[in-house]
Amino acid sequence: METLKRRQALKRLLQASGGMAATLLPGCVNHQQWHLLFAVDSMQFDQPLPDHLVTPVGEFYVQSYASPPEVDLDQWQLQFTGLVDKPLVLTFADILAAPQADFYLTMECIGNRTGGQQIGNALWTGTPLLPFLKQVGVQDKAVEFLLHAADSYETTLPVADLIRPDVKLVHRMNGEPLTRSHGFPLRIIIPGRYGQKQPKWLTEIEAIATPKQGYWERQGWSNTAKIATHAITQKVQGERVWDKNDHVDLLRTGERGWQQGITIAGVAIAQAQPMEWIKISTDSGQTWTDVEMNQPSSPHEWTLWRYLWQPTQPGSYKLLAQARSQTETQKTVDKNAKDGSAGILKISVNLQA
Ligand SMILES: Nc1nc2c(c(=O)[nH]1)N[C@H]1C(S)=C(S)[C@@H](COP(=O)(O)O)O[C@H]1N2
Ligand SMILES: [Mo]
Secondary structure, eight states: OHHHHHHHHHHHHHHHHOSGGGGGGGOOTTHHHHHHHHHSGGGGSOOOSSOOOOOOOOGSSOOSSOOOOOOOTTOOOOOEEESSSOOOEEEEEHHSSSSEEEEEEEEEOTTTTOSHHHHHHHHEEOOOOOOOOHOOOOTTOOEEEEETTTTTTEEEEHHHSSSSSTTTEEEETEEEOGGGTTTOOOEEEEBBBGGGSSSSSSSEEESSSOOOOOOTTTTTTTTOOBOOOOOEEEEEEEEEEGGGEEEEOSSSSSSTTTOOOEEEEEEEOOOSSSSSEEEEBBTTTTSEEEEEOOSSSSTTTTTEEEEEEEEOOOOEEEEEEEEESSSSSOSSSOGGGGGOOOOOOEEEEEOOO
């Protein structure tokens, strides 16, 4: 308890002094935490949930519509074109010379199926885009920015969505330069949007006068791509639910026996706002219980949650998790999966006699 209080006091102090991330050495991210949280050992419940759960780069999903381009750093440029007063060309050295910031942010693909694994959390390093936009002078005629990439990928965003201090030009992930598949040398991050609005291998930011749709948007995926409020159950008694077809079968006794209690752990994310609650149901949605959750450093970082379920009877159960953010409650059924799959996953759990 004493350590918990100290940790909270330290956290407040760090936040007051300008944020946690800046005080962390990027190389020191504890990748062990990923495995720790989802350890089967229910003794873990004696310890507080970690503040951050970082997905190691090697386990972070990759979503690219074509094969990843190989970018030569010496040749690479970032151009500011279109409806700007003073077009600008940046080299990688210019990016590094600008002020740098570290921040935690969870990225998810809009096509991630409910409960799927196309989601990850990383500590990103980059520089704000805003000073460069001020430097080039975006003209009033501009309505959107068209973002271009070295693989010819493109997507658009309204001007107002890029003229924000939290939009970053990012070149490091978990303390290391971006790998080729994650967008080396530079990607843009626009918080609160699904992955499709975060082009990798960024080469050009063009201010345009008429709205345009990007690569995925032309195929019917949401053009706003705002992250919906949703909880994702990741592990039940150490088993990844997506590996098991949303079905978990547990013996009564033994190392993972259900009689000793069942650890359920997951994450939750919403668009730019913290979670109000996360609840779990083990009876097909008839009754709900609040789960334990952490307090992430920013509303763009996933909330971690866990629950120790202690059933007394064998049988078939349906497990559901639901999240509520400040403005939105997770819906039971997906209205339109192309707006982001935010429905509630029903996991069937069989407890053997
Ligand atoms: N240039 C480029 N950027 C891209 C994509 C792409 O195909 N090309 N895919 C987007 C999609 S759909 C997602 S979900 C994220 C995934 O980022 P990741 O591969 O680093 O996880 O990148 C986005 N940025
Ligand atoms: Mo995506």
